[in-house]
Amino acid sequence: MRASTITGLSLLIALTGVSTAVAADAKRQQVANAVVEPTATVPPTTSFVSELRFGLSAEDPWGPEGRNKSANLTGEILFAKPFTASDLFTSYFIPRPHIGGSVNFEGFASFAYAGLTWTVDITPTFFVEGSFGGAIHNGEKGHLYASPDRSSLGCSPLFRESGSVGVRLAANWNLMATIEHLSNGGSCADNRGLTNIGARVGYSF
Known part of the structure; x- marks a missing residue:
């Protein structure tokens, strides 16, 4: 009973770590995309x-x-x-x-x-x-x-x-x-x- 409980807690901690790592990777990717994405520029208007x-x-x-x-x-x-x-x-x-x-x-x-x-x-x-x-x-x-x-x-x-x-x-x-x-x-x-x-x-x- 005690061994299974410890095993379950260990598995839960491992899954939580994996989930946190995946979320961190996704966040870093979003930041990277935001940095490299070109900013749209509006050309200046000229009057005839x-x-x-x-x-x-x-x-x-x-x-x-x-x-x-x-x-x-x-x-x-x-x-x-x-x-x-x-x-x-x-x-x-x-x-x-x-x-x-x-x-x-x-x-x-x-x-x-x-x-x-x-x-x-x-x-x-x-x-x-x-x-x-x-x-x-x-x-x-x-x-x-x-x-x-x-x-x-x-x-x-x-x-x-x-x-x-x-x-x-x-x-x-x-x-x-x-x-x-x-x-x-x-x-x-x-x-x-x-x-x-x-x-x-x-x-x-």
Whole structure:
């Protein structure tokens, strides 16, 4: 009776040890699997649109249309750079494509445009910018039928250049002063051109 009891206890202890060892092995395997299992990473999202801008400008303040003190509502979309550079200096030479438009409140010359924009940081807060492209317009094209208060732009499309000085107000917002000039570059008989000055607000993505 006593021998069988001792044998049973010995068997129970042995089984308990085996069970504990098996459980420990399973735990170590789980830990090993957790260590070697690769962690899934979410790729960063990139936006096709880089920045949205809107603002107001005075139309040709030094020309015929400026005598009426007419104003424009302006809007612009800048797209992301087609590729990036490894260093900041080189990145300044890579432009952002843009499209935009200017609508005159009094029915004078309105236009749509597209081109390339180069932005250079002077400090973390201040920046300068230049752009070049082309524009189509609904303004006067010939001097023979041009009204005295209208600029004769010669033809359409035109070249468009602009320059801006800006300040970053927050992480995504900026404010800039802009001057733009449209002309046919001598490709038409009339080459008066159109120069607008204004201010714009930009929101970056």
